[in-house]
Amino acid sequence: MQISKRLAQVNPSATLAMSQKSAQMKAAGADVLDLSVGQPDFETPKNIEEAAIAAIKAGKTSFYTAATGLPELRQAIADQIKADTGYSYDTKQIVVTNGAKFALSSLFESILSDGDGVLLPQPGWVSYTEQVRIAGGEPQLVYPKSGLKVTIDDLDQVATDRTRAIVINSPSNPTGMIYSKQELTLIGNWAVRHNVLIISDEIYGKLVYNGNTFTSMLTLDPSIAENTVLIGGVSKTYAMTGWRIGFAAAPKKVATAMATVISHMTGNPAAVSQYAAIEAYTGDQATVETMRSAFEKRLNTLYPLIKAIPGFELDEKPQGAFYLFPRVKDAVVALGYDTVDTFVAALLEETGVALVSGRAFGMPEHIRISYAKDMDTLLDAADRITKFVEKSN
Numbered sequence: 215m216q217i218s219k220r221l222a223q224v225n226p227s228a229t230l231a232m233s234q235k236s237a238q239m240k241a242a243g244a245d246v247l248d249l250s251v252g253q254p255d256f257e258t259p260k261n262i263e264e265a266a267i268a269a270i271k272a273g274k275t276s277f278y279t280a281a282t283g284l285p286e287l288r289q290a291i292a293d294q295i296k297a298d299t300g301y302s303y304d305t306k307q308i309v310v311t312n313g314a315k316f317a318l319s320s321l322f323e324s325i326l327s328d329g330d331g332v333l334l335p336q337p338g339w340v341s342y343t344e345q346v347r348i349a350g351g352e353p354q355l356v357y358p359k360s361g362l363k364v365t366i367d368d369l370d371q372v373a374t375d376r377t378r379a380i381v382i383n384s385p386s387n388p389t390g391m392i393y394s395k396q397e398l399t400l401i402g403n404w405a406v407r408h409n410v411l412i413i414s415d416e417i418y419g420k421l422v423y424n425g426n427t428f429t430s431m432l433t434l435d436p437s438i439a440e441n442t443v444l445i446g447g448v449s450k451t452y453a454m455t456g457w458r459i460g461f462a463a464a465p466k467k468v469a470t471a472m473a474t475v476i477s478h479m480t481g482n483p484a485a486v487s488q489y490a491a492i493e494a495y496t497g498d499q500a501t502v503e504t505m506r507s508a509f510e511k512r513l514n515t516l517y518p519l520i521k522a523i524p525g526f527e528l529d530e531k532p533q534g535a536f537y538l539f540p541r542v543k544d545a546v547v548a549l550g551y552d553t554v555d556t557f558v559a560a561l562l563e564e565t566g567v568a569l570v571s572g573r574a575f576g577m578p579e580h581i582r583i584s585y586a587k588d589m590d591t592l593l594d595a596a597d598r599i600t601k602f603v604e605k606s607n
């Protein structure tokens with residue numbers, strides 16, 4: 215039995231694997247605190263759930279919709295983008311997908327020919343690399359010379375004449391860092407100059423804390439905005455990971471290509487989820503702020519606790535998303551582990567705290583801690599990690 219050659223280098227999602235492992239341990243009765251997964255712990259707001267139920271009861275959800283989504287939903291997304299950034303899209307440029315995950319992978323399928331390169335700043339979300347490989351492309355990993363954000367000098371080191379696109383994810387999973395307007399402008403102009411498509415994954419754009427500001431790629435010079443595919447979705451902002459609704463907002467040619475891919479691969483995302491998403495985008499937005507401020511409190515509580523653990527290096531406080539990404543290599547070596555991976559495994563085994571090794575995000579000397587959990591769980595987890603490190607010392 216043969217498996218595709220393309221898959222030879224593709225790894226399953228390390229974050230999903232870790233959360234599955236911790237779920238299994240929990241089901242077997244272990245006392246597990248799962249800080250591995252990147253999803254809000256909140257239930258979807260009631261108005262959104264009720265809109266979905268009403269759509270079912272009204273008989274609206276039994277049939278296929280347009281493969282790229284209901285016109286009302288595409289309009290609602292275009293309206294929200296316009297309100298947030300001032301940039302206008304025609305609804306034909308909005309492609310609704312099964313989660314932002316599929317917006318990205320159908321985009322790669324649409325724009326890449328075999329061997330085409332995509333610049334992927336590191337550390338970066340686990341799926342970009344593998345999705346590019348699945349689409350036959352070449353991940354071009356860009357490591358920052360210093361810190362956790364790339365500059366155009368770093369891009370110059372890696373770009374080739376096969377480079378077709380760059381993915382920018384701000385606020386970032388796994389670092390929580392936000393690129394400033396100035397940093398984004400430099401990168402945006404670089405991409406325009408080199409005829410490289412910008413894929414701006416702004417899925418955490420509403421999760422920004424402590425007075426920091428987030429800049430959307432669409433608010434920069436029109437030459438940059440017109441060369442950008444915006445990726446977004448309801449998963450993180452509206453606590454809707456299970457509903458699987460994301461989108462791409464793209465130049466017409468790209469949106470049309472994506473529509474073709476999607477029409478063969480999935481057809482439309484579940485109709486009921488689309489009705490829920492319409493309510494998310496057009497209904498009462500108060501819950502967005504309630505959840506954002508809860509994440510902010512958690513960040514402000516957890517950050518000093520994790521930073522205080524001996525050997526955990528976390529100089530810059532994250533500004534958005536819901537992750538901490540400390541460098542822990544020196545600490546784990548001092549504790550007698552040869553890699554961060556073995557440390558993460560031992561931590562789970564002995565304390566029940568599930569984290570993800572930075573290897574999955576391209577930086578194996580770090581760990582990723584998700585704080586999308588209630589405060590008691592976070593305090594308990596910080597206490598267990600601290601005791602584990604101090605005891606081993």
Ligand SMILES: Cc1ncc(COP(=O)(O)O)c(C=O)c1O
Nearest residue numbers: 252313314315339387447449460
């Ligand atoms: C940076 C980033 N982009 C995209 C996604 C995909 O989100 P979804 O498919 O739930 O919309 C995630 C989810 O973890 C993410 O962290």
